[in-house]
Amino acid sequence: MxxxxxxxxEVRKAxxxxxxxxxxxxxxxxxxxxxxxxxxxxxVGPSGSGKTTLLWSMSGLHGLTGGDVLxxxxxxxxxSPEIGMVFxxxxxxxxxxxxxxxxxxFEIKGQTPDRDWIARxxxxxxxxxxxxxxxxxxxxxxxxxxxxxxxxxxxPSVLLMDEPFGALDSFTREEMNHLVEEIYLDTRTTIxxxxxxxxxxxxxSDRVIVMSPRPGRIAGEYAVPFPRPRSMEIMAxxxxxxxxxxxxxxxxxxxxxxxxxxxxxxxxxxxxAAL
Amino acid sequence: xxxxxxxxxxxxxxxxxxxxxxxxxMSALAGGPGIKSVGEALAIILTAVIVIGGAEILLSAFxxxxxxMPKPSEIxxxxxxxxxxxxxxxxxxxxxxxxxxxxxxxxxxILAAVVTQFxxxxxxxxxxxxxxxxxxxxxxxxxxxxxFGFGYTPRIIAVALAxxxxxxxxxxxxxxxxxxxxxxxxxxxxxxxxQIFWKIRAPxxxxxxxxxxxxxxxFGLLTAVGAEMVGGGFGLGNRLTxxxxxxxxxxxxxxxxxxxxLGILIYILFFLIGKKWASWEA
Numbered sequence: 101m102x103x104x105x106x107x108x109x110e111v112r113k114a115x116x117x118x119x120x121x122x123x124x125x126x127x128x129x130x131x132x133x134x135x136x137x138x139x140x141x142x143x144v145g146p147s148g149s150g151k152t153t154l155l156w157s158m159s160g161l162h163g164l165t166g167g168d169v170l171x172x173x174x175x176x177x178x179x180s181p182e183i184g185m186v187f188x189x190x191x192x193x194x195x196x197x198x199x200x201x202x203x204x205x206f207e208i209k210g211q212t213p214d215r216d217w218i219a220r221x222x223x224x225x226x227x228x229x230x231x232x233x234x235x236x237x238x239x240x241x242x243x244x245x246x247x248x249x250x251x252x253x254x255x256p257s258v259l260l261m262d263e264p265f266g267a268l269d270s271f272t273r274e275e276m277n278h279l280v281e282e283i284y285l286d287t288r289t290t291i292x293x294x295x296x297x298x299x300x301x302x303x304x305s306d307r308v309i310v311m312s313p314r315p316g317r318i319a320g321e322y323a324v325p326f327p328r329p330r331s332m333e334i335m336a337x338x339x340x341x342x343x344x345x346x347x348x349x350x351x352x353x354x355x356x357x358x359x360x361x362x363x364x365x366x367x368x369x370x371x372x373a374a375l
Numbered sequence: 376x377x378x379x380x381x382x383x384x385x386x387x388x389x390x391x392x393x394x395x396x397x398x399x400x401m402s403a404l405a406g407g408p409g410i411k412s413v414g415e416a417l418a419i420i421l422t423a424v425i426v427i428g429g430a431e432i433l434l435s436a437f438x439x440x441x442x443x444m445p446k447p448s449e450i451x452x453x454x455x456x457x458x459x460x461x462x463x464x465x466x467x468x469x470x471x472x473x474x475x476x477x478x479x480x481x482x483x484x485i486l487a488a489v490v491t492q493f494x495x496x497x498x499x500x501x502x503x504x505x506x507x508x509x510x511x512x513x514x515x516x517x518x519x520x521x522x523f524g525f526g527y528t529p530r531i532i533a534v535a536l537a538x539x540x541x542x543x544x545x546x547x548x549x550x551x552x553x554x555x556x557x558x559x560x561x562x563x564x565x566x567x568x569x570q571i572f573w574k575i576r577a578p579x580x581x582x583x584x585x586x587x588x589x590x591x592x593x594f595g596l597l598t599a600v601g602a603e604m605v606g607g608g609f610g611l612g613n614r615l616t617x618x619x620x621x622x623x624x625x626x627x628x629x630x631x632x633x634x635x636x637l638g639i640l641i642y643i644l645f646f647l648i649g650k651k652w653a654s655w656e657a
Contacts, residue, residue: 179562191556195655
């Protein structure tokens with residue numbers, strides 16, 4: 101990353117050891133990463149590659165064994181109001197209706213919500229008139245929209261998303277990807293996204309980070325240079341196809357080379373910038 | 376949000392899709408317990424008439440003596456003529472039930488909330504709670520009467536001892552249902568331990584707490600009546616022993632009827648509370 105611009109979010113030599121019954125497990129091994137303000141970065145990789153550990157340490161919810169995370173140059177020691185989080189399932193509170201769910205962060209913080217802003221977000225995600233519905237009355241996609249509004253309701257400067265659309269069907273997922281991009285273009289919120297879908301990662305991100313498992317390391321980094329707003333037509337181009345395959349090979353290759361105990365070649369950043 | 380206008384179709388299709396989901400769920404909600412149509416209501420009433428009327432006819436036809444099984448009409452008459460006499464006893468039983476339940480349920484609830492926060496303490500205390508749940512508290516009533524006399528005190532203690540552990544054990548199950556995701560959510564907004572308890576743990580435990588309260592109240596009623604049968608000169612349980620010893624069977628069954636209605640009222644009360652506050656967990 102570099103340049104004179106300070107990183108919005110910076111991870112420096114982050115390591116995390118989990119104590120398990122069968123000894124210590126190195127979940128994250130000296131991972132370093134810098135994310136610029138207004139950047140969308142996806143993290144992909146097989147299970148056990150420490151993606152979630154890395155994201156949760158950025159959120160301040162989980163501490164690190166070594167290294168640190170800086171937000172605007174200051175170390176993160178706990179949850180910050182600057183950071184919004186979207187979880188794997190929508191994680192709505194089933195005993196609260198949609199309005200009360202969105203109000204939840206403000207109740208905890210003891211603040212008054214910005215009603216206009218929330219109404220605009222609700223309109224943006226197509227949830228006008230759904231405020232009094234309960235989560236069980238909503239489809240999975242709509243629940244995740246509510247979660248998105250909740251995460252953005254207090255105007256965080258960073259949005260962390262932990263496999264947010266993994267449980268949705270592919271059509272709903274595509275819609276949600278468009279929605280995230282629209283909201284991004286509107287707010288320019290810095291977004292870090294964990295996903296299992298390389299297509300989703302490419303569609304949304306400025307950069308895709310590939311992680312490898314046991315121990316969790318950053319194995320490669322790919323720039324995605326397509327202009328926004330991106331359309332589904334772009335997703336059908338040769339360039340995207342090639343990039344998808346390269347990333348796929350990186351992930352699979354990582355696992356294969358791990359088995360052979362041979363270190364995998366790492367593609368340099370920006371190799372595909374000419375696409 | 377200027378882009379909003381640029382994607383009207385997108386927003387509209389969403390709202391429409393959501394509407395469909397909502398409607399299908401609303402009809403699913405109406406499918407819960409409750410009378411749905413006039414026909415259903417008629418069938419329920421008709422069945423009741425057949426059962427009661429059938430009993431009346433059969434008891435007369437076979438000449439079953441009153442001391443074996445009084446006819447529904449006789450029970451009904453006794454209910455009306457003796458109600459003014461039974462009413463104060465009902466009051467006594469309710470005082471014992473309500474005060475015993477209030478004491479037992481509060482202690483049980485607080486213990487459950489505190490103990491589940493400390494898994495180690497829970498392991499130590501669990502066998503005793505289980506012992507309290509499985510031991511019929513009626514067994515202690517003679518002892519309590521010996522110590523506290525024939526007044527309210529031994530009965531209230533017995534009701535509290537019967538209801539408390541039931542509330543405690545069910546509430547503890549509720550409080551133990553920890554959803555780490557929801558706690559992480561609250562923590563990500565900087566929630567304190569107390570906020571997490573009141574805004575996440577307590578609402579999540581509520582359905583189980585209500586189950587515990589209902590079972591506790593019904594066990595409390597059983598214990599109150601049982602304790603009254605053991606000793607003392609008042610209460611519905613005392614009426615049962617007194618009427619049966621005098622072979623006043625219509626009056627006896629009138630009291631049984633009141634007890635059944637009490638039990639059903641307890642059930643309905645908690646059902647309605649649950650419907651209002653815990654319907655999210657269908």
